[in-house]
Amino acid sequence: MSIITIAPLPPGAKPAAPPLQKETTAGSYFITNYPPFNFWKPEFVPALHSAMAQLPRASVPLGLYTHIPFCRKRCHFCYFKVYTDKDSSEIKGYIEAVLKEFALYAGQPFVGGRKPKFIYFGGGTPSYLSPEQLRHLTDGMKQLLPWDDAEEITFEAEPGTLTDHKLRAIRELGVTRLSLGIEHFDDHILEINGRAHRSKEIARAYAYAREIGFPQINIDLIAGMVEETEDKWKDAVAQALTLQPDSLTIYQMEVPFNTGIYQQMKAQGKLVAPVADWETKRRWVDYAFREFERAGYAVNSTSTVVRDPAKVKFLYREGLFSGADLLSVGVASFGHINGVHYQNQADFDPYLAKVNAGELPIFRAYPTQPDERYIREFMLMLKLGANSRSQFAAKFGADPLEQFAAPLKQLQDWGCLTVDGDRLTLTRDALLQVDRLLIEFFKPEHRAKRTS
Numbered sequence: 495m496s497i498i499t500i501a502p503l504p505p506g507a508k509p510a511a512p513p514l515q516k517e518t519t520a521g522s523y524f525i526t527n528y529p530p531f532n533f534w535k536p537e538f539v540p541a542l543h544s545a546m547a548q549l550p551r552a553s554v555p556l557g558l559y560t561h562i563p564f565c566r567k568r569c570h571f572c573y574f575k576v577y578t579d580k581d582s583s584e585i586k587g588y589i590e591a592v593l594k595e596f597a598l599y600a601g602q603p604f605v606g607g608r609k610p611k612f613i614y615f616g617g618g619t620p621s622y623l624s625p626e627q628l629r630h631l632t633d634g635m636k637q638l639l640p641w642d643d644a645e646e647i648t649f650e651a652e653p654g655t656l657t658d659h660k661l662r663a664i665r666e667l668g669v670t671r672l673s674l675g676i677e678h679f680d681d682h683i684l685e686i687n688g689r690a691h692r693s694k695e696i697a698r699a700y701a702y703a704r705e706i707g708f709p710q711i712n713i714d715l716i717a718g719m720v721e722e723t724e725d726k727w728k729d730a731v732a733q734a735l736t737l738q739p740d741s742l743t744i745y746q747m748e749v750p751f752n753t754g755i756y757q758q759m760k761a762q763g764k765l766v767a768p769v770a771d772w773e774t775k776r777r778w779v780d781y782a783f784r785e786f787e788r789a790g791y792a793v794n795s796t797s798t799v800v801r802d803p804a805k806v807k808f809l810y811r812e813g814l815f816s817g818a819d820l821l822s823v824g825v826a827s828f829g830h831i832n833g834v835h836y837q838n839q840a841d842f843d844p845y846l847a848k849v850n851a852g853e854l855p856i857f858r859a860y861p862t863q864p865d866e867r868y869i870r871e872f873m874l875m876l877k878l879g880a881n882s883r884s885q886f887a888a889k890f891g892a893d894p895l896e897q898f899a900a901p902l903k904q905l906q907d908w909g910c911l912t913v914d915g916d917r918l919t920l921t922r923d924a925l926l927q928v929d930r931l932l933i934e935f936f937k938p939e940h941r942a943k944r945t946s
């Protein structure tokens with residue numbers, strides 16, 4: 495198949511480099527949704543109520559997301575809504591509220607008789623809950639929205655919270671994909687970054703999880719934590735390889751404004767975060783990717799490698815990226831119903847107050863337009879490395895080469911993307927910095943301000 499060039503550069507001309515940012519400064523750089531969160535507004539919440547009153551669009555799957563906002567300790571790089579000071583009665587109250595929230599949705603027309611295809615427990619630390627609390631939560635969820643068609647149930651876990659007993663209970667709930675937040679294997683790095691667990695707990699939890707036989711185990715690492723070094727990173731990659739996980743996810747450390755690291759930077763009047771620069775982080779991820787590829791793994795997104803791409807799927811990510819309905823509950827959680835994005839109340843007490851008054855705890859929403867849904871899905875799917883022109887043309891009625899002529903030309907001119915027949919493929923270097931390249935696809939009105 496021949497390589498098509500949309501607009502060849504004049505002979506001898508060098509493609510301009512994409513704009514580079516070297517140091518890690520404060521802010522959110524990763525694109526997880528579109529349009530950006532700061533365009534989601536309280537005044538759009540009625541649009542969500544209208545969307546809930548409609549039947550589902552044909553063949554759109556339904557997924558569930560439950561946010562568990564509790565952690566043993568707040569990591570210094572954490573930007574999630576988490577609580578480390580809630581006692582068992584507050585946790586119990588939260589679980590009851592989550593079930594009440596599910597009940598408010600369960601009978602609505604948008605469900606349309608669908609059973610969830612994928613389910614995700616995220617946080618926070620879902621494994622912070624006791625086996626009894628987890629059983630109560632999941633029994634209640636199953637009564638409202640039966641899980642018998644669920645093909646994937648993902649559960650995030652922090653190694654230090656996992657006993658043999660709890661891991662067995664988690665498997666018995668039906669969890670098929672256990673995602674272990676390891677982040678690093680070096681005890682000093684774990685400690686200085688505020689992690690609650692240590693390397694011994696990783697080894698014990700991983701061995702238990704394998705013994706119990708979870709169908710899929712993912713492990714997370716972070717490239718560029720505070721005091722990371724070349725040697726320590728290589729050692730972390732080697733240790734991750736020894737575990738032979740079904741998949742490995744590597745995040746490049748970013749320092750959003752609501753992190754402990756940023757608070758410290760502000761207090762010291764520093765603009766540059768005390769973590770590796772972006773070029774180094776990309777090099778470290780590339781090193782990990784190459785080591786895993788040598789061991790037979792395949793890179794299947796900007797941040798993941800999988801042992802067997804034919805078997806190891808991630809339906810939650812696929813559904814989230816391709817516009818599935820995501821019924822999302824819990825404080826600060828993000829969902830999507832019939833074309834409308836929404837986010838819940840971001841604080842504990844207002845969230846509980848709303849649900850306990852029998853109201854949906856929605857804080858803000860955004861009714862997407864058809865062109866925005868096309869941009870969103872095209873960008874997010876590009877984070878997997880390549881897009882099929884024919885698939886997008888069939889779904890959205892326009893060839894991406896025409897719909898996105900200007901940004902695709904820009905990426906080609908930068909040497910970041912090739913067009914080979916049906917395939918639009920990012921280079922490895924582009925894949926590792928895809929988030930800043932995706933801004934090229936934004937509508938002009940969404941470019942200036944894109945964080946929450």
Ligand code: SF4
Pocket residue numbers: 564565566567568569571572573574576617618619652675
């Ligand atoms: S364990 Fe995860 S969610 Fe909890 S504080 Fe650390 S990074 Fe945040």
